[in-house]
Amino acid sequence: MDKAANSILYLDDVSVSFDGFKALNSLSLIIEPGEMRAVIGPNGAGKTTMMDVITGKTRPDTGDVLFAETLDLTRLGEAAIAQLGIGRKFQKPSVFERMTVVENLALALAGNRRVGEALFWRMSLAEKTRLDELLDVVRLGSQRDMLAARLSHGQKQWLEIGMLLAQEPKLLLVDEPVAGMTDAETETTATLLKSIAGERSIVVVEHDMSFVRELGVKVTVLHEGSVLAEGSLDHVSSETRVIEVYLGR
Secondary structure, three states: OHHHOOOOEEEEEEEEEEOOEEEEEEEEEEEOOOOEEEEEOOOOOOHHHHHHHHOOOOOOOEEEEEEOOOEEHHHOOHHHHHHHOEEEEOOOOOOOOOOEHHHHHHHHHOOOOOHHHHHOOOOOHHHHHHHHHHHHHOOOHHHOOOEHHHOOHHHHHHHHHHHHHOOOOOEEEEEOOOOOOOHHHHHHHHHHHHHHEOOEEEEEEOOOHHHHHHHOOEEEEEEOOEEEEEEOHHHHHOOHHHHHHHHOO
16 A cells, blocks of 8 residues: 555556456556646547546446545445545536526535525635635636626636535546637636646646646556556657557547
8 A cells, every 4th residue: 555655546557348348457547645637648548437437437347546545436436435525527517507607606615505405505704705716716706697608618617617626626637628618718727727736636638738738747648548658748749659649640
């Protein structure tokens, strides 16, 4: 277990097969507390399966998946894993379109209360302050009373990130956050994610290389379910195998 020391997320020798197809093949990955990591790779490389394993949606056939050094995620269900402080942002934003920005965030802040309770829940001063902080972080202060349906695609993504942050995650898994965004929104998203890393760890799965460069973090390249290369974007971009299987396409 010593190998997992000082890690927030520790995957070792993780394999997953679906009908004989190895979606993950002896995958090993270590994420440190406060680290932001970009994960790239061609379609079918195992990126989604990796996130499914971390969040308890898929059970690995073999391998260790540890959170905060000692918690064995392979023994826990999705709800229990979410409660530990692992948040996942899917590619398509899921916000409550008929509610305002501030109502969406308040609902997330209300946590495990049922929707009916959450709507009549009275916020404390500390929670109101936290709500203002979240609006600030996700750059939606001037849209606070706007219906979520009226937000741009990029703004909906930021709102959903804010809703996840309201739950105080220790680890955030973010799937292709800038797909479909304008250049300006993409740039703002990089700034936003960099501003929230440090207090928590973030794993960003992405195809947009200019966005990955903007993040300026360590990159893990997956191919056929295992790690092909790891290091700075410049380092992995110069590796022949990475160019062959991914960047050269």
